[in-house]
Amino acid sequence: MGECEVCGKNDASLVSIELEGAILLACVNCSSLGKKIEIPSLNKNLNFSYKFSSKEMSLGLDLPDDLGKRLKQAREKSNLTFKDLGLKVFEKPTLLQKIESGHFKPSDSLIRKLEKVLQVKLH
Ligand SMILES: [Zn+2]
Structure with a gap:
């Protein structure tokens, strides 16, 4: 145009x-x-x-196949809902849901944010 x-x-x-x-x-x-x-x-x-x-x-990090599972476990351990976690990492709850169900590959920076908030290793 x-x-x-x-x-x-x-x-x-x-x-x-x-x-x-x-x-x-x-x-x-x-x-x-x-x-x-x-x-x-x-x-x-x-x-x-x-x-x-x-x-x-691009994913510089090697993400494990069970990333979604790990994320779910860490989130539940921290007693956070998708909404709570979404607020902490500035992402939509639906996006986090997609990551946990394996329908979305998070970017490196999001992985790092999640690791920091949940204090867990995801890669
Ligand atoms: Zn002309």
Whole structure:
């Protein structure tokens, strides 16, 4: 999504063109005015941010298969409900429920928060 730099029209599918030595984002109509440049700049950016965030989420920790079980035991030992624990680690209770049932892999930082709050080793 953006604005055509030639005519100013809002267009969802802008293409990069070279026009009189300048590189512009142009709508489909205006793209014929210049030379098309084959750089999917928009997609490239999307891929980049996707990779970046997935790297951030990547699990450096080796999580045990029984992580959910361990978490459940530790939580029950501490007499905490999902809601209590959620408040302590700033996560939604439903997310914690998913972790315990094995439907969600927590990020490293969440694991560490849980370990700290529950005083248990989860990895
Ligand atoms: Zn245009």
